[in-house]
Amino acid sequence: MRRKENIFKNIDWYLVITYFLLVIFGWISIYAAGYKPNVSSIFDISQNYGKQLIWIVASTVLILIILMIDPKFFSALSYTFYAICILLLIGVLMFGSEIGGAKSWFKIGGFAMQPSEFTKIFTNLAIAKYLSSININNKKKYPKLKIAFIIGLPILLIFLQNDTGSALVYLAFIIVLFRDGFFKNTIIIGTVLIILFIVTLLLGKILILQILAGLLLLMTFLLLKKYKKYKKTFFKILGIFAICSVYILSVDYIFENVLQYHQRTRIEILLGKKTDPHGAGYNVNQSKIAIGSGGFTGKGFLKGTQTKYNFIPAQSTDFIFCTVGEDFGFIGALTIIVLFLFLIIRIIILAERQRSKFSRLYGYGVASILFFHFSINVGMTIGLFPVIGIPLPFFSYGGSSLWSFTILLFIFIKQCSKKNELI
Numbered sequence: 110m111r112r113k114e115n116i117f118k119n120i121d122w123y124l125v126i127t128y129f130l131l132v133i134f135g136w137i138s139i140y141a142a143g144y145k146p147n148v149s150s151i152f153d154i155s156q157n158y159g160k161q162l163i164w165i166v167a168s169t170v171l172i173l174i175i176l177m178i179d180p181k182f183f184s185a186l187s188y189t190f191y192a193i194c195i196l197l198l199i200g201v202l203m204f205g206s207e208i209g210g211a212k213s214w215f216k217i218g219g220f221a222m223q224p225s226e227f228t229k230i231f232t233n234l235a236i237a238k239y240l241s242s243i244n245i246n247n248k249k250k251y252p253k254l255k256i257a258f259i260i261g262l263p264i265l266l267i268f269l270q271n272d273t274g275s276a277l278v279y280l281a282f283i284i285v286l287f288r289d290g291f292f293k294n295t296i297i298i299g300t301v302l303i304i305l306f307i308v309t310l311l312l313g314k315i316l317i318l319q320i321l322a323g324l325l326l327l328m329t330f331l332l333l334k335k336y337k338k339y340k341k342t343f344f345k346i347l348g349i350f351a352i353c354s355v356y357i358l359s360v361d362y363i364f365e366n367v368l369q370y371h372q373r374t375r376i377e378i379l380l381g382k383k384t385d386p387h388g389a390g391y392n393v394n395q396s397k398i399a400i401g402s403g404g405f406t407g408k409g410f411l412k413g414t415q416t417k418y419n420f421i422p423a424q425s426t427d428f429i430f431c432t433v434g435e436d437f438g439f440i441g442a443l444t445i446i447v448l449f450l451f452l453i454i455r456i457i458i459l460a461e462r463q464r465s466k467f468s469r470l471y472g473y474g475v476a477s478i479l480f481f482h483f484s485i486n487v488g489m490t491i492g493l494f495p496v497i498g499i500p501l502p503f504f505s506y507g508g509s510s511l512w513s514f515t516i517l518l519f520i521f522i523k524q525c526s527k528k529n530e531l532i
Contacts, residue, residue: 229517309357
């Protein structure tokens with residue numbers, strides 16, 4: 110008779126322990142953000158922190174279910190899960206409810222579910238499944254078009270829901286593609302264009318063009334002595350300069366006519382070109398005040414005035430990190446940052462150890478999504494990135510968010526059991 114396998118055997122306990130530390134710290138922070146003196150119990154399910162406890166218990170059940178499932182199950186049904194999520198994204202456009210200006214939720218009674226949160230998981234599975242297929246040539250056009258379609262379709266559908274932040278998260282998969290040799294030149298060029306766009310807005314197109322002209326003259330002088338030998342190189346540099354110049358001259362048009370008003374305003378505030386402490390810049394301004402007022406050790410648990418008196422909108426969700434900064438200070442904020450960095454680095458290390466290419470690529474997808482959410486969310490609260498409304502993994506209030514990140518991580522934990530590692 111076949112013996113039942115222990116579901117806890119061979120799993121990476123470092124990831125599991127880090128996960129629960131973040132979840133518990135997040136729950137405590139949600140309690141601190143929504144604390145009311147006349148409601149003393151942290152278990153009050155009429156409050157956000159009480160509801161979050163229910164999501165945490167449910168997440169624990171999900172973890173046990175995932176650990177009992179054969180890891181091959183996720184690979185075998187990757188495309189099926191992906192197709193179901195695409196149908197849900199289409200369905201929410203037709204039958205969904207609008208919350209916070211985005212039509213991206215299904216509401217059933219008092220319960221709300223956001224399909225885009227779960228689509229990240231199954232898009233990651235679909236990418237890993239496709240890229241781990243036999244005879245995939247990353248230099249041919251068809252595989253590139255197919256992988257672009259897998260990633261681009263959910264991005265388009267989520268954009269149509271007016272949920273820009275969730276759509277931008279899918280750009281995290283660029284790291285997976287770069288790791289597997291897809292679109293390397295495109296990714297590098299795209300990164301350069303984004304940097305050039307920001308620098309042009311910050312310094313002005315005239316100054317940037319002058320800098321580029323100076324670099325062109327310098328390169329011309331260096332290549333002039335050996336013109337015949339470096340003739341092709343010279344014309345390539347000239348062509349790059351011409352393209353960059355046209356792009357720089359078009360930055361203002363793109364900024365004014367492509368981006369929406371609130372997006373332009375947030376970017377201008379971020380770059381210091383506009384101040385609006387009572388309007389578009391209010392959230393970030395109050396968040397920075399809260400974090401700064403925490404000092405080195407914080408004001409103390411439940412003693413944060415910015416959060417207690419509701420100065421910060423979305424303080425249990427998108428701006429939960431400022432609660433940590435105010436109550437627990439630099440020490441508390443640093444602890445959370447270290448835990449997240451440990452989690453992400455540990456995932457990458459385990460991904461590189463896997464025999465299975467599917468597990469390795471899926472692991473990189475998990476690390477990329479977590480890194481994108483973590484860095485952007487923390488960056489929003491301290492004014493390094495524009496506010497795009499994405500949650501802090503395992504921390505922010507919300508069932509859809511917590512469940513999706515839990516499933517995302519524990520599918521990887523199940524995939525990368527120690528018996529599947531390279532020796």
